[in-house]
Amino acid sequence: MERNTAVYVGQDPAGKLRLTLESDGLEGIEGIGWIALDPYLIEQALETSREAGQLEAAHVSLLYQWLASEEAEGRLSRRIHDVADHIQHVESISVYFDEELWSKVDGSSEHLALTELRGLLDRDLVDWTAREITLVAGLSLLFAAGGSIMFEEFNGKQFTATSVLRAIYEAVARNSVLLGRDVVPPTIESAYVWANSARAHREELHGRGYLFYRRINGLTLNKRQRAISLDGIGPLVTTGNGHPHGQDRPARARSVARDAIEQFRRHADSSAIEKYFVTAVTGAIEAIGADYGMTSGPRSLRKFRSRSALDESVSTTRNEFFCCCLPSERLKSAADEAELAKAMYRVSNRMQYNRWHFVPGNFAAVPQSRHYYYPPLMPDIATWSDARHGGHIQAGVRHTIRIPGPALFFDPLALGANKYRGFFDLRLVRIEGPEFRLEDLWAAIEYSLLIDVFWRVAADDLRDDDVINTFRREFYFPTTTN
Structure with a gap:
């Protein structure tokens, strides 16, 4: 009987697991150990590798x-x-x-x-x-x-x-x-x-009526899209009238959003707008058992309605966006109040930066001097996001759900002659515990539709000189005077 062959198991310089025969040399391989394999299996593996090389050529x-x-x-x-x-x-x-x-x-x-x-x-x-x-x-x-x-x-x-x-x-x-x-x-x-x-x-x-979403592995950064019929999700409770595709948006949310904007314009008071977003984010956190959640968007729509919206969006600064970042009641009771406020404020600043980074990606021919990323389009469920991303490590972002808006089963957000994707979003985070499931994604989508409603109403009702003046530093540190 032919003896088994020793195979070396290790990592190559790129970090990939590699099985190496001693005769092939072990230079550059960081060792894990040796295993013994049947020569027949090794022969099959070499044949498969050779065929793959021929196909690749x-x-x-x-x-x-x-x-x-x-x-x-x-x-x-x-x-x-x-x-x-x-x-x-x-x-x-x-x-x-x-x-x-x-x-x-x-x-x-x-x-x-x-x-x-x-x-x-x-x-x-x-x-x-x-x-x-x-x-x-x-x-x-x-x-x-x-x-x-x-x-x-x-x-x-x-x-x-x-x-x-x-x-x-x-x-x-x-x-x-x-x-x-x-x-x-x-x-x-x-x-x-x-x-x-x-x-x-x-x-x-x-x-x-199909929803595309992505699974993201934070360890490998691999992202894989999936598709499911919205008929398989079940009724979206916040719409009150079935699935979002082809249906009117919830009248109640539209009415509340319109009233909030009317109060803002009449009294220069952003508190009703603040309450709208706090209600949507808090509801999403509670619905899926997240540790904290957030939504972000622009403070003013003037630049994005402009006929020169490309130039205007390129010239925006991070502070022209806001982020409503809120902890769950469970996290509030477990964490130090002052440290939690600092953490939420840091996350909100990062999300303002993200929104600033995404908006120009809605246009062609962005100047090379203005860095940007393509705006996110699909909802995603991510696991182990704190494995490699520095910001996620600091903020305890382990498992996440992100719902970019407007959803792809809706039209883009129209502001003047300009149309936008990735203009706002809803993000939900678990610091520890189990990964989010599909049912959590569906629930998060329900609450993201409330945020979509606000921006659709705002597109009609907010004037160019209106500025949403909330979710600044004093929102996170209400007792701080400076």
Whole structure:
């Protein structure tokens, strides 16, 4: 009987778990230990790896063909520039590429892919490596298929030509099934059209009463989108009349929002607006057992209604946004009052920064001097968010739910001729305890609709010179005089 073979288990420099035969060398591998494997299993693994390499070479060749057609049409330089721009405006990147980990988390230093991309502008396509072909073609197709959402699904994974084409095909197939259509096998000749169809299908499904949401793993930063029919969620109690798609918004909330704005305008008193947001956030916290929650938005709508809204949004400062951040009763009873107030205030400042960072992403041709991120579009459930994100570690953000607004099953928020996504949101946090479940997400969506109602009313009723003057420092430290 053939003896088992010793295999070394360790981590490579990119942090990936690696099984290595001693004959292959162990340099650069941080050891965990040895295991003994049947030579038959090792032989199968090597065969699978060899076949995967052959398939990858074939898929790189297909991507090369597509890039060659783009070059023939004079579009290759534009593709390189677009990919570089996309990378700069994705919040978090943590992708394995060959033997390296490409990582950019929460606005950290320039991503190493940008240097590599800029070098391609001066080189002929025929001289590109397989890695460079995969980088430009793969990211171009992923962003066409679903924007940053599709790219972020590769966080924590190996980025290859094979995995890119598989991800796009699965998106097309999944959405085609939901739409009741035949799944047509793709061809590389129509790769860009094929990628665009994934995005078009998703938008059509929004109109047919489907909700897309994401699962986020804070350990790997991987993000995975899912779709579910709103008919499977059950009645949304705050609407009072069924599901949100195609239905009127709750009349009661609209009336309260209108009264709050009327009181604000008549008496220059923001207390009724403050109460509206406090009620919505507190209700969401209690409904799902969160430790704290928040919503953020602009203090004034003037700049965002403007005909020069791009220039105006670029010129905004963090203080032109507000955040209502509130603890649960359980957290208030367990924490030191002064320290809790400081924590809520710090979180609110960070959320004002986030809102400032997202708003310009609603426009094309944002000046390079103004950094921004693409505004979030889908609700998400995140676990172990305090594993790698510095701000989340400090704020005790372990498990989260985020509901960006307006929801994709609603129209964008219209302010003058401008339309916005990611203009406001609802975020809910657990510092410890169990992860949030889907039923928690549905409940959070219910309360986010109340916030949506306010901003729809505000779009009609708030004047350009109106400024929501609450949720400043004195809201968090009411006994402080300076």
